[in-house]
Every structure is written in structure tokens, then in C-alpha cells.
Amino acid sequence: MHSKLIYVIFATVLLIAGILVAIFLAESVPNGAGLAHAQFNGMRVGGNGVARLEHIGTLAFAFQALLLLLIVCLAALGVAEERRSKGFWAYMGGTLLFSLFVWWQMYSNHQAFLETGVTSYFMGFPVATAWQVYGTWLAAIPLIVLYSVGFRKFIFTDEDEEKFEQLLEQIAKKSEQ
Amino acid sequence: MEAYRQEIIIGAVIIYMVFCIFTGLWAMRRTKNSSDxxxxxxxxxxxxxxLALFSSTLSGFGFVGGPGLVYSIGVSSFWMIVISSTGYALGFFLVAKRIRMIADVRNCISLPDVLAARYNSEAVRFLIAVTIVLGVMGYLATQILAMAVVMQAILSGTAMFADIGLVTCVVVSSAVLIFYCVTGGIIASVYTDVVQGAIMMIAGVLILLTAMSVFDGGMQEATSIILADDGEAMMPFGAAGIMASLGWFFVFGLGLAGQPHLVTKMMMNRSISDNRIILPMSLFGYVMAALLWVSIGVIMRAAVIDGVIEPLALPDDAASFFLSIFTNPLLAGIVxxxxxxxxxxTSDAFLNIGAAAIIHDIPKAIRGKSIQNELFWARVVTVILAVVAASFALYSHFQDATLVAILGAFGWATFAASIFPVLAIGLNWKGATALGAIAAIVSALLINFIVQLSGIVLPYGILGGLVAFIVSLSLFIGVSLVTKKPELDADMQAVLNI
Structure with a gap:
């Protein structure tokens, strides 16, 4: 079961590990993980955003893109192989594309802010942050919908329930004997 | 009403604690055996x-540490919240159905029970049980300390309890916790969780409404003040940077399905089919409660930068200062x-799984059977665990913070790294082996321990927990692929086929 998918998951994890190693080896910058605020104790600032992403921006983008792929593959692993139809994969592919789109919008809007220093706002947050707050959260909603609405089709069918009841009956009979 | 602020707050807390005590007494009558x-x-x-699932997810860290993190590092900490939809989804896709099925088939009462059945390995049971005990001590100690500090802050504002000590607050708050956990076990825990969850949701929404009225321009004015001070703090990766943010996304997102106090609750539902409703309801509750985290953090950082209020002594003061400055006493009482x-x-969930690991799993792993009269010993060990954790908390506060800090390393990230691969992938891949599971657990524990003890600071804010997680995932699959495919028992084979 799941023979091919586990290899895809394994390859994705190894690629993520490889990117992490590359980030470890990349030239570091003083504000890579932030700096103390000059005025307020306990507060930290990011400082020069361009410098922070100069050596690792592309690697970090790829890291997250692979993580989104990993999430979709792991969710698919939770669905029995025989129910992973073409329609199922199309849906999961769409979910992945949606997640990648949100990630791209967040990243590119952040880049645009770094270049221009100006941003518009959406529902209380700068646009790039709004993609993070609302977009990232919404990006997994298709998975929730598939689980809740498609529960009887993909997760636990009537046939599954019947098989499980039979298994419990067999175990009960054995223990009586 | 303002003149009675402290009394109203104390009244609300007392009502809540009395409710917990009565729930414990009520649940005691329904607790007949260790399975109950x-x-x-x-x-x-x-x-x-x-409600039990989401309220256990959002611990005191979410209500105190969360706003403090936004105050300190800006948007970086939002990643721990926005990942909730992915985290819950993966937890249900990968764990909810099969953990419930194995629990039924093998009459399991704990997570190590389930994993021992899946891998047919007492070594896996032992390692997971030890991981849980270590993690529980760290979590419990910090939670009890947080509870006592908040209680002291509330009571010391009144004339009668102005000089109340931290030890007294630890004793009082732990006593309530111990009482309902010992008398009613998990039944008391989950039914108090229902009320706890409801209070957290109401608090989250009311705080958001209050926060939006602090600045005339609402949330947008607050975020633009932070942006003008430091653009990065209000951008998606915050002050902590892109790798810290994405690391939290990874560890909190995937890691939710590896938290023992949460996945154990997936064994408790009446019917597997209920999972289709539980998933969206848990997520909804979590999001409502987490509004508090975001809104208090943003408003307090903006208010300090804008000179509306004085800078905080500590970031973790953000929530209590917000409540004392911007909310009316009734809302402060509710929050x-x-x-x-x-x-x-969160504490009651940890007490429960910790007691199960000590009286059920570790003896079973060592001598092949659990101890006699489990219900009695479960109650005794629950008391001992809470007392030891409270002692750790006080020792840490007054003498040396190292002990709790080390145990604290066995927090979310260690559970995520050591349990997620073994449980979430292992329940969905027949090729997973006991050797792969042992390699994953041991590597996760070692890496987290080494990073914590050596104080290594990784570049670009990369989390030690992220490294541990990726290594354990790689080892789990890699070692399983190269070791002999296990022969599963017939019932496990049947469960993994469904």
C-alpha cells in the first residue's frame, strides 16, 4: 500500500533537508534572526529586509514550496490507495496550486515592499501580511472540506465501517472462546 | 464598576475554580475503571x-506567551496560528481514524499502547512513554508556574492579599487542578475543557472587538504604526526572519499530529464518523480563541511605539497590561x-497522559504487564506528578531555571519530531518498521537535548526542533525502507487496510 507515494514523501523530505543544509552554509547576516529594538527593551526588529533575504531568499522560497508539496502528499497518504482516483489527485493538485499561489503572493508582495517601501492594506494588514494571515489559513480549507464533505467517499466509507464492525465481531468471538 | 475591578476579576476566577471542583465530583461517579x-x-x-481538542491545543502559552511574542518579534509568531488549519487537517487525515480503530481493536488506553500494538514492539512503547513523561514534566512545571504568577498578580492587587506569596499561589492553583483530575480523571478534564473552550472563544472575540477600538483607525492604524517603526516586524516573516517563521510553520503544522495530549483525545470519541464534524468544529474554536493572541500583541506593540503607554518590563506582560488598561472589569474577569x-x-491533559505512561506503559514495557488496580494508582500518580511538577516550578523560579528549561525542551517540537513520523506516517504505511521508529525517536530526543544543553544558536533563526524533525522524518522512512518489512498481526493488517 502507498508504495509510490512514500517514495515521493521521502524524496521531498530529503530535498527539504538539502535546502536546510544549503541555508546553514550560506553567508550569514547580522540581522538574520532580528536585532534588539534600539528604544524599547524586549522588542526586536527585523532591520534591513533586503539584506536578510540576499543569500537565502530563493532557498527559503523553495523550502516552503516543498513543504507545501509534503503537506499535500501526507494528506493523500491518509486516504486509502484504492480511493485515490484521478479526480482525487486533481483536487489535491488544485489544493497544492492554491497553496503555492498564496505563498507566491505573500513572497512577491513582500519583495515589492522591500523595493518600494510602500504597501496597500487589506482587512487591517499590509497586503503581504494579509496573504499570510488570511491566505495561509484558507489554503488548507480545501483539505478540511475534502475530509468533512468527502468523509464517506474517501476517508471512512460504508464498506470500511462494515469491515471494521466485522473485525470487532471476530475479535469479540475469539475472546469469548 | 471600575472601583471593584480586582474583586470582579477574582470573583470570575473563583466561580471558574468552583465549577472545576464540582465537575470533578460529578465525574468521579462516572469513573469506574482505568479506561474511564x-x-x-x-x-x-x-x-x-x-472543544477539548482545541482548548488543550491553546495552552497558557497562547494566552500569555502568544501576545508577548507578537509584542517582541511582530508577525513571526503569526505562523504558529495560521498553520492551525493545516495542522488540524493533517492530524485528522493521518491519525484520527486509525488511532480510534486500534484503540477499539486492542482496547488501548494510551498512545504508547497504540504504538506498541502497531509496531509489535515494547521498545517503541518504552521510548514513547519516557518521551511523554519527560515532556509532561517540562510542560506541567511551566503551566503551574504561569498559573501561580497570574494568580499572584490578581490577588496582590487587593488589600487583603497584597502580600500573598508565590508558594501559596502554586499550592492553591495546583490543589484545584489536582482535585478535579484525581477525582474525575479524563472525564472531568474533558467536561471542564468544554467550558474552558467556550470561555476561551468568547474571550477571543471580545478582546478582538476591544482591540479594534483602541486606535481610531482600528487594526490598520495599529499595523501601520508598527510598519513605520520597522517594516520587517509587520511583514510576513516578522523580526525573527524567514527561516524562524517557516520553521514554526513546519513544526507547528506537521507537529500537531504528534502531540500526545491531542492525539489521545482522538481515541475518546464515540464514533469514528464523528471525526467529520470534530475537525471543522475544533478549527473554528481554535481560530476564535487565537484572535486574542494576534489582537493583543499587535495593539500593545503599536501602543508602546506610539507612546500611548509606557514600554513593558517584559513582553509576557502584554496580555495583563492590555486587560488592566483597555478592557472593562467584566471582560477582564472573563479573560x-x-x-x-x-x-x-492543557495541564489536565498532560497529567492524564503522564499518569498513563507511568502506571500503565512503562511497567508494561519492562515486565510485560501493567500494575494491579490501575485506577487507584492512576489517582496516586496524578497527585505525585502534579506535586513534583509544582516543586520543579518553584525550584526553577527561586533557585535555578536550568532544570525546567531542559525539560521545557521536551515541549511541542520534541513531541512533534519524535512522535509525528512514528504515529502519523506509521499508521498509514505498512512498510514502517520498529527499527525505523526507534531511530526516529532517539534522534529527535538527542538532537533536541544537544541543541538545548549546548546553547547552540543556528543561523538565520533556524530552530533546533526543525532540524530534529527533518532528521527524524528522514531516518524513520529511510531506516524502514532498508530494514526487513514487518509481518503485521492479522488485526493490525486489517486495520491498516481500511
Missing amino acids: FFVAGRGLGPVVVS FAGLFAAIMS
Whole structure:
């Protein structure tokens, strides 16, 4: 079961590990993980955003893109192989594309802010942050919908329930004997 | 009403604690055996499980540490919240169905029970049980300390209790926690969780509304003040940077399905089909409660930068200062009760799984059977665990913070790295082997321990927990692929086929 998918998951994890190693080896910058605020104790600032992403921006983008792929593959692993139809994969592919789109919008809007220093706002947050707050959260909603609405089709069918009841009956009979 | 602020807050907290005590007494009558004590006889309805699940996820860290993190590092910490939809989805896709099935088939009462059955390995049971005990001590100590500090802050504002000591507050708050956990076990825990969850949701929404009225321009004015001070703090990766943010996304997102106090609750529902309702309900509750985290953090950082209020002595003061400055006393009372609810709902879950590991799993792994009269010993060990954790908390506060800090390393990230691969992938891949599981658990524990003890600072804010997680995932799959495919027992084979 799941023979091919586990290899895809394994390859994705190894690629993520490889990117992490590359980030470890990349030239570091003083504000890579932030700096103390000059005025307020306990507060930290990011400082020069361009410098922070100069050596690792592309690697970090790829890291997250692979993580989104990993999430979709792991969710698919939770669905029995025989129910992973073409329609199922199309849906999961769409979910992945949606997640990648949100990630791209967040990243590119952040880049645009770094270049221009100006941003518009959406529902209380700068646009790039709004993609993070609302977009990232919404990006997994298709998975929730598939689980809740498609529960009887993909997760636990009537046939599954019947098989499980039979298994419990067999175990009960054995223990009586 | 303002003149009675402290009295109203204390009243709300006392009402909540009295409720917990009565729930413990009520649940005691329904707790007949260890299965009732640890997994509520697997008979809980979807609303109860949903509320218990999300309220246990959002501990005192979410109500105190969360706003403090936004105050300190800006948007970086939002990643821990926005990942909730992915985290819950993966937890249900990968764990909810099969953990419930294995619990039924093998009459399991704990997570190590389930994993021992899956891998047919007492070594896996032992390692997971030890991981849980170590993690529980760290979590419990910090939660009890947080509870006592908040109680002291509330009571010291009144004339009668102005000089109350921290030790007294630890004793009082732990006594309430111990009472309802010992008398009613997990039944008391989950039913108090229901009320705790409801209070947390109400608190989250009311705080958001209050926060939006602090600045005339609402949330947008607050975020633009932060942006003008430091653009990065209000951009998606915050002050902590892109790798810290994405690391949290990874560890909190995937890691939710590896948290023992959460996945154990997936064993307690009456019917597997209820999972389709539990998932969206848990997520909804979590999001409502987490509004507090975002809104208090943003408003307090903006208010300090804008000179509306004085800078905070500590970032973790953000929530209590917000409540004392910007909210009316009734709302402050509800939120403080919600804060105790958040801390207690996580603590009771940890007490429960810790007791199960000690009296059920470790003896079973070592001598092949659990101890006699499990229900009695579960109650005794629950008391001992809470007392030891409270002692750790006080020792840490007054003498040396190292001990709790080390145990604290066995927090979310260690559970995520050591349990997620073994449980979430292992329940869905027949090729997973006991050797792969052992390699994953040991590597996760070692890496987290080494990073914590050596104080290594990784470049670009990369988390030690992220490294541990990726290594354990790689080892789990890699070692399983190269070791002999296990022969599963017939019932496990049948469960993994469904």
C-alpha cells in the first residue's frame, strides 16, 4: 500500500533537508534572526529586509514550496490507495496550486515592499501580511472540506465501517472462546 | 464598576475554580475503571471532543506567551496560528481514524499502547512513554508556574492579599487542578475543557472587538504604526526572519499530529464518523480563541511605539497590561478566567497522559504487564506528578531555571519530531518498521537535548526542533525502507487496510 507515494514523501523530505543544509552554509547576516529594538527593551526588529533575504531568499522560497508539496502528499497518504482516483489527485493538485499561489503572493508582495517601501492594506494588514494571515489559513480549507464533505467517499466509507464492525465481531468471538 | 475591578476579576476566577471542583465530583461517579479514567470509555460526543481538542491545543502559552511574542518579534509568531488549519487537517487525515480503530481493536488506553500494538514492539512503547513523561514534566512545571504568577498578580492587587506569596499561589492553583483530575480523571478534564473552550472563544472575540477600538483607525492604524517603526516586524516573516517563521510553520503544522495530549483525545470519541464534524468544529474554536493572541500583541506593540503607554518590563506582560488598561472589569474577569481555563485544560491533559505512561506503559514495557488496580494508582500518580511538577516550578523560579528549561525542551517540537513520523506516517504505511521508529525517536530526543544543553544558536533563526524533525522524518522512512518489512498481526493488517 502507498508504495509510490512514500517514495515521493521521502524524496521531498530529503530535498527539504538539502535546502536546510544549503541555508546553514550560506553567508550569514547580522540581522538574520532580528536585532534588539534600539528604544524599547524586549522588542526586536527585523532591520534591513533586503539584506536578510540576499543569500537565502530563493532557498527559503523553495523550502516552503516543498513543504507545501509534503503537506499535500501526507494528506493523500491518509486516504486509502484504492480511493485515490484521478479526480482525487486533481483536487489535491488544485489544493497544492492554491497553496503555492498564496505563498507566491505573500513572497512577491513582500519583495515589492522591500523595493518600494510602500504597501496597500487589506482587512487591517499590509497586503503581504494579509496573504499570510488570511491566505495561509484558507489554503488548507480545501483539505478540511475534502475530509468533512468527502468523509464517506474517501476517508471512512460504508464498506470500511462494515469491515471494521466485522473485525470487532471476530475479535469479540475469539475472546469469548 | 471600575472601583471593584480586582474583586470582579477574582470573583470570575473563583466561580471558574468552583465549577472545576464540582465537575470533578460529578465525574468521579462516572469513573469506574482505568479506561474511564484515561480515555473516558471512548464514549464522548463530537462537541465535547472538539472543544477539548482545541482548548488543550491553546495552552497558557497562547494566552500569555502568544501576545508577548507578537509584542517582541511582530508577525513571526503569526505562523504558529495560521498553520492551525493545516495542522488540524493533517492530524485528522493521518491519525484520527486509525488511532480510534486500534484503540477499539486492542482496547488501548494510551498512545504508547497504540504504538506498541502497531509496531509489535515494547521498545517503541518504552521510548514513547519516557518521551511523554519527560515532556509532561517540562510542560506541567511551566503551566503551574504561569498559573501561580497570574494568580499572584490578581490577588496582590487587593488589600487583603497584597502580600500573598508565590508558594501559596502554586499550592492553591495546583490543589484545584489536582482535585478535579484525581477525582474525575479524563472525564472531568474533558467536561471542564468544554467550558474552558467556550470561555476561551468568547474571550477571543471580545478582546478582538476591544482591540479594534483602541486606535481610531482600528487594526490598520495599529499595523501601520508598527510598519513605520520597522517594516520587517509587520511583514510576513516578522523580526525573527524567514527561516524562524517557516520553521514554526513546519513544526507547528506537521507537529500537531504528534502531540500526545491531542492525539489521545482522538481515541475518546464515540464514533469514528464523528471525526467529520470534530475537525471543522475544533478549527473554528481554535481560530476564535487565537484572535486574542494576534489582537493583543499587535495593539500593545503599536501602543508602546506610539507612546500611548509606557514600554513593558517584559513582553509576557502584554496580555495583563492590555486587560488592566483597555478592557472593562467584566471582560477582564472573563479573560482571566479564560486564561486559567487555557492553562488548566492543557495541564489536565498532560497529567492524564503522564499518569498513563507511568502506571500503565512503562511497567508494561519492562515486565510485560501493567500494575494491579490501575485506577487507584492512576489517582496516586496524578497527585505525585502534579506535586513534583509544582516543586520543579518553584525550584526553577527561586533557585535555578536550568532544570525546567531542559525539560521545557521536551515541549511541542520534541513531541512533534519524535512522535509525528512514528504515529502519523506509521499508521498509514505498512512498510514502517520498529527499527525505523526507534531511530526516529532517539534522534529527535538527542538532537533536541544537544541543541538545548549546548546553547547552540543556528543561523538565520533556524530552530533546533526543525532540524530534529527533518532528521527524524528522514531516518524513520529511510531506516524502514532498508530494514526487513514487518509481518503485521492479522488485526493490525486489517486495520491498516481500511
